[in-house]
Amino acid sequence: MAARRRLKRVAASQPGFLGFKSPSDPTASVGSRRKRVNKNKKKNWSKYSDVNDVDEFLEDIRHQERTTGGLLSEKADDSLYFLDLGQPEKPQPQAETPQADEGRKRKGKASRPLRIDLILKPDSLVPPPKDILAYQQPNAKKLRRIAQKAEQLAAKGVVPRKQKLLLNRRPVDRTVKKAVAEANNNPDRDYYDIWGQEPKVLADPWYLQQTGKKLVKRPEKLNEKPSVLPAVEVIAPGGSYNPDFFSHQALLQEAHQVEVQKKKQEDKLERQLAINKQDRATEETNLREEVEGLVEEEENDDEELTPSKEDDEAALAAIAVTQKKTEKQIKKEKAEKLKEQQRLTSRRQTEQQQQLFQLRSIKASIRQQEEKTKSKQMRRRVKQEAQKAQPRRLGKLKFQAPDLDVQLSDELAGSLRQLKPEGSILKDRFKSFQKRNLIEPRERAKFKRKLKVKYVEKRAFKEIT
Amino acid sequence: MGGLQKKKYERGSATNYITRNRARKKLMLSLPDFRRLCILKGIYPHEPKHKKKVNKGSTAPRTFYLLKDIRFLLHEPIVSKFREYKIFVRKLRRAYGKTEWSAVERLKENKPAYKLDHIVKERYPTFIDALRDIDDALCMCFLFSTFARTGKCHVQTIQLCRRLTVEWMNYVIVSRSLRKVFLSIKGIYYQAEVMGQLITWLVPYQFSHDHPTDVDYRVMATFTELYTTLLGFVNFRLYQSLNLVYPPKLDSKAESELKEDDDEDYAMNSESYTEKLSALSSSLARVVSSEEEDAKLDEFPDEGEDMEKMEAREKEQKLLETQKKIFEGLKFFINREVPRESLAFVIRCFGGQVSWDKSVCIGSTYDVTDETITHQIVDRPNVDKQYMNRYYIQPQWVYDCVNAKMGLPVEDYFLGVTLPPHLSPFVEEKEGDYVPPEKLKIMALQRGEKPEEKRLAIMMMKKKEKYLYDKIMFGKKRKVREGNKLAAKRKAHDDAEKAKKKKARK
16 A cells, blocks of 8 residues: 555656646635634644745845945945046056066965965955944942942851852861771770760651661571570590590590491492492304394294293283173172171171270370380470581581591690690681581582683694604 | 462462562663572572472472562662672773773772671671671681682772681680680681670681682682671670670880881781781780779579579689680780681680780780790790799690599690690580490599599599499499490390391392
8 A cells, every 4th residue: 555655746746747627717725725724823823834034035135245344235335336547557556566577476375365364364354343342331339339248248148149058068078098997807996885875866767767867677587596506516535635544545436436327328339339240241242142143043943933922821811802791690699798798787786896905005006106105305406406506508508517637645745835736716617607608518619611612733843744 | 260360380389489680680780680689698508399380390400489579679779789790890801901991990990889787687686696696607618718819709898807806816815705716627626605695606727728620719709708797796885794805906005015117027017907907915905994893793583493593603604714714814825836816815804814925916915035925835846945833734724624624634734745635515415325434534633533542542532432433333334234235235136127127138
């Protein structure tokens, strides 16, 4: 449809195109097709009025004034026209001109003003308007009166707006290096009594809340400690620099147990991954596997037939169809079922009656069950308590318990001077934070290559090999 | 079905938790900044009870935070400081790259900084809360103060930690609150009782240690940032409670004693004052200079309490007072090879006077030639020149005395003697447990008996009395023997069970 409209426009705009209504027809004038517009609206005053003629006229007047300094119609005839009386006699100016000409020719180009200067000069013949401020003479009396009035007002406190703004402007306080002094880890920083002062309530709490300046209360749950473990766990008495024999042995035993566990894990892995030596592939077995079925052998025909027969029979038996039951068989089954039910009900009755005499054993069994549940409950409670002391799983990595700091018997120092400290307190603190669920277990970030490294031999190397 | 259908994972625990990355994006912070913020504000990740529900059906291990905690974090003003700092770093890097040095200077002058005072006030609303958590703070500050000032972590932090730890030690000395010391292979454990709270902290040895690589330094530095602020405020409050001037100043008398001509040999002028303070050898100035009075306990006759209990408490108080003055009147001299700071701290905590050689450190009050020295602490097998009226002992004597709460006989700690084992004061033996013989001796000493005298007394008993005594001893020993027998039986039984189980499995 758009294409058709386009064509229509193009065709209609061709010169000599005859539309349906002929142009000679008086009714088909362009004026009647003009849309009716309300010229009383302010919007339409400038929109639908044509002021081009007035504009042209005014432009023309301005042009005349700029170029000739006034309207041409008002100018005197002498300024516009002159009487051409022919050429005047030449010899007189010729005597003067050679010297003047030489002088001018030498500096002819220099004496003429530059074209850009001429362009930039104002070339309008309309004179600039008068600067009335330059003609104003200060009236001393008036000025004095104004000053007195200002003084009086200032004494009262009324000050003009500009002055007021100036006074309200706070002076610039040049605090040099305030960032350095303000830093939190500045060694000379001040401390004050943070718990002693009461917070100053400057404004209405409603106002503070509405303007968003109210301090948010800390949720109660955040004040709970994430773990029941104490902050500093003292090492066992065997960790003393000069320990008692038995406590040192106990500590060594603990460390030994940890090692034994580790070894057990490793051994378990080994066992699970172990394969029989005979099962390992050798060249012979490889060859046999590859050649299977390719080489023809005669003895295998009989052996192949019998296994296939047995398979067929078994398959037939599985697909055997069940035959219909006779009436007799159905009746028999019903009678049997009834008998069975009767037997069961009578048995149940006798059992109920006999339970009266089994009260003691029933009580004993109930007591046993209760004890079992109680012991289970206790075990579960103990387990829960133990769980609380365990570090929670807080991230991708599991918590690795730190190695026990222990010195072997031959490393023990006899005196403080010969003591070699074991373990790093930094690591100990880090692990303690993880154990108490303050941070998640972290390990050092590995360097992962985003792009593979291409191995290129140096040219010199290539030549050698 | 009509009505609104309930969809899975829209209610309950699935909406209470938020993963770490989502939380980070909500706060518009980078991961290290987010970690720092959580550590500073005390927001910890939680492990939900039903991970599958929270994780929307998958069991992938993720870090979860409570949504309410993260919403609380959004109101924190230092979040905007973090963002400003990020912009500052970017601008600084650009200025460096364009080598606009004036811009670099200008930016550095206006570096954005934040303070953690409001966070400390919010996390620890009362002073006692802060005291409860001061263990961690002390450990971190002591640890950081031993770091080398190479610039790996801010040198300012190390200096601040040193200042705070020195202030703390001075407070403990003045208040005589040290109770237990334990020298272990890791470091030295101290326990002090401050305002009813038992505070334990660990101080590393002064020898150099290699820094492990698998520790996240940024995390530790963030913890230290918070803890230095906390410790500073706590120190202020503690000093105020004892009427001491804060920041601490040396007593005018002590200061005049310490004025020496060769002050410049030890430290720069700016640091010499702090070094003198850290020497821990002189007393601090007080706000209201008053003589130390022995505070007498007021007697409040309680209705529910009998006379006995009050008397018991009074006795306890008196005992405590005597225990605080173990080294009163004794003058110590520390030899060069002994760890000076730890010993000076412990000795001064219990009323003794201490000094060391001039070339070791600033602040030595008397020389080795002083005649009034009562004990000299040496760790070598022998000493060149021995003075007459002083004991030469190994440093363990001081620590063992502190743990035993009395002055132990010096003979076991002479030079060259094999030291008795250093027992841990932090272990409390229950009845029937193994108690090392050394501890038994100490307990006997505490009770006031002397071992040789006891033996002599036993030898000198009459036959009748000896018979009775033997019977009592037999009865006592029988209990212990039975306990041991039972323990052995149980152990045998357990071993048998284990062996059976192994056989069955095989």
